[in-house]
Amino acid sequence: MKRRAKVGKCEVAGLTAVILCKAWVIYNLPATEQKDNMEKNTVVGAGLVGSLLAVYLAKRGEKVDVYERRPDMRKANISAGKSINLALSDRGLKALRGVGIEQEIIDISIPMKGRMVHMTDGTVSFQPYGKEGQSILSVSRGELNRKLMTLAERHANVTLHFNQRCTGVDLDGAACTFVDDGTGVETVAQADRVFGTDGAFSAVRGRMQFLDRFNSSQQYLEHGYKELTIPPTADGGFRLEKHCLHIWPRGNYMLIALPNLDGSFTCTLFFPFEGERSFASLQTAKDVTAFFGEVFADAVPHMPTLVEDYFTNPTSSLVIVRCSPWNYKDKALLLGDAAHAIVPFYGQGMNCGFEDCTVFDELADTLWDDKETMFSRFSSLRKPDGDAIADLALRNFIEMRDLVADERFLLRKKIEKALNERHPTQWIPLYSMVTFSHLRYSDALDYGKRHDRIMEEVLGWPDIAENWDTPEVMRRIEEVAGLGGN
Numbered sequence: 001m002k003r004r005a006k007v008g009k010c011e012v013a014g015l016t017a018v019i020l021c022k023a024w025v026i027y028n029l030p031a032t033e034q035k036d037n038m039e040k041n042t043v044v045g046a047g048l049v050g051s052l053l054a055v056y057l058a059k060r061g062e063k064v065d066v067y068e069r070r071p072d073m074r075k076a077n078i079s080a081g082k083s084i085n086l087a088l089s090d091r092g093l094k095a096l097r098g099v100g101i102e103q104e105i106i107d108i109s110i111p112m113k114g115r116m117v118h119m120t121d122g123t124v125s126f127q128p129y130g131k132e133g134q135s136i137l138s139v140s141r142g143e144l145n146r147k148l149m150t151l152a153e154r155h156a157n158v159t160l161h162f163n164q165r166c167t168g169v170d171l172d173g174a175a176c177t178f179v180d181d182g183t184g185v186e187t188v189a190q191a192d193r194v195f196g197t198d199g200a201f202s203a204v205r206g207r208m209q210f211l212d213r214f215n216s217s218q219q220y221l222e223h224g225y226k227e228l229t230i231p232p233t234a235d236g237g238f239r240l241e242k243h244c245l246h247i248w249p250r251g252n253y254m255l256i257a258l259p260n261l262d263g264s265f266t267c268t269l270f271f272p273f274e275g276e277r278s279f280a281s282l283q284t285a286k287d288v289t290a291f292f293g294e295v296f297a298d299a300v301p302h303m304p305t306l307v308e309d310y311f312t313n314p315t316s317s318l319v320i321v322r323c324s325p326w327n328y329k330d331k332a333l334l335l336g337d338a339a340h341a342i343v344p345f346y347g348q349g350m351n352c353g354f355e356d357c358t359v360f361d362e363l364a365d366t367l368w369d370d371k372e373t374m375f376s377r378f379s380s381l382r383k384p385d386g387d388a389i390a391d392l393a394l395r396n397f398i399e400m401r402d403l404v405a406d407e408r409f410l411l412r413k414k415i416e417k418a419l420n421e422r423h424p425t426q427w428i429p430l431y432s433m434v435t436f437s438h439l440r441y442s443d444a445l446d447y448g449k450r451h452d453r454i455m456e457e458v459l460g461w462p463d464i465a466e467n468w469d470t471p472e473v474m475r476r477i478e479e480v481a482g483l484g485g486n
């Protein structure tokens with residue numbers, strides 16, 4: 001009925017048609033989107049977090065303009081940057097559920113039930129991530145980002161602007177300057193507030209760094225990363241077990257592989273920049289073939305384009321960013337990597353950024369009319385969690401590249417699994433707290449440190465590897481861990 005009305009009016013020639021069409025659009029907007037006194041929000045960066053945040057803001061009935069430095073990835077053939085695929089888990093899923101897109105994303109994901117550890121001698125062992133039925137999801141970064149952008153654009157009060165690089169922010173005036181990198185044209189977007197979701201090298205955070213008492217630090221790892229490929233088999237199948245995150249832990253470095261829907265795996269080599277075995281030391285095709293043949297021997301037959309990939313794909317760095325506060329009055333707020341860039345070893349960077357959106361929305365339920373309080377509460381609430389997941393991610397690098405192949409670590413895992421089965425609510429392994437729960441990251445880290453202390457003591461007991469599962473020793477472990485009934 002409404003659609004027919006639009007077509008009919010637009011048949012009238014000239015100006016009348018334009019006016020009537022505009023009137024139709026306004027008439028047909030949902031009630032929340034018809035206000036002319038809508039507050040204006042500028043979101044800088046249409047990456048994963050910016051696109052999702054735009055949807056949460058749109059649901060509050062405000063005008064949202066999202067400015068993205070790159071071209072529209074739904075039209076241009078550009079990579080989504082960083083990793084081709086990533087691990088999505090419960091925190092991220094909750095945020096996607098909040099905007100009704102969870103199932104659509106699950107449908108384009110591959111569940112990974114655990115780690116498949118590949119040893120140098122070619123033996124493999126499977127380590128489940130959690131309990132039966134628990135898994136993390138491998139999802140294409142590009143597809144996820146595209147779907148979030150499209151969802152944002154479905155709201156009439158959201159506009160995405162592409163090729164718009166933020167070059168300056170007037171924080172008090174909530175005005176951002178953007179330059180179109182193609183045309184060089186500069187525009188100023190005036191709003192009521194600015195959200196910095198422009199990633200680890202955020203221009204919004206860059207401006208906030210000039211504020212009095214704004215703390216900020218940036219730390220690069222000695223390791224970088226390079227993406228490589230395991231293509232599908234000739235008939236489109238998976239060359240390795242599909243429902244796993246594959247790891248080749250090698251002490252100071254590692255290779256990992258996550259499955260893609262087309263049967264391929266995206267591999268990432270995390271490797272020192274410098275040193276005897278490093279990006280710097282692999283200079284020729286012969287170096288690469290010899291190195292991979294020696295240390296990742298079982299992966300090499302599945303990597304027919306290894307040498308080409310190695311020399312074509314970029315070597316990228318890994319950075320940790322910490323800052324505080326994340327807000328400037330009620331004028332600017334940082335979310336996602338702009339506030340807390342972390343290393344990727346817990347698969348939580350995006351999940352944490354998505355959780356920012358959940359927490360933001362929960363606070364907005366009660367504080368939306370007092371944004372200064374809301375923004376500063378968001379900052380003080382989330383900052384310890386951003387710091388905690390940064391620490392946890394670094395810790396997990398050591399676990400992934402080194403400990404997953406360590407007997408003592410595996411024994412600890414077995415004991416912790418038994419404790420969790422006997423006391424499911426009192427002893428939850430750290431990985432599960434981070435990945436499969438909504439406990440604050442800072443609380444998970446505290447529990448994790450307590451677990452370390454207890455397990456350190458237990459693993460020091462004589463013959464623990466042989467007798468840990470005897471009733472008597474298990475009782476002693478429970479005593480030390482302060483575990484009673486359940």
Ligand SMILES: Cc1cc2nc3c(=O)[nH]c(=O)nc-3n(C[C@H](O)[C@H](O)[C@H](O)COP(=O)(O)OP(=O)(O)OC[C@H]3O[C@@H](n4cnc5c(N)ncnc54)[C@H](O)[C@@H]3O)c2cc1C
Nearest residue numbers: 045047048049069086087166198199336337347349350351
């Ligand atoms: C190798 C690797 C693997 C990873 N794996 C995982 C994983 O498995 N699970 C997980 O949860 N996390 C993972 N992460 C982390 C995850 O990629 C980030 O946490 C996530 O992308 C953060 O999203 P964001 O939107 O905050 O920032 P970004 O994804 O960086 O998006 C920022 C956006 O802002 C735009 N932008 C930047 N500057 C400007 C400007 N001046 N003006 C306008 N626009 C601008 C950028 O073009 C981009 O689109 C991984 C990271 C890396 C590097």
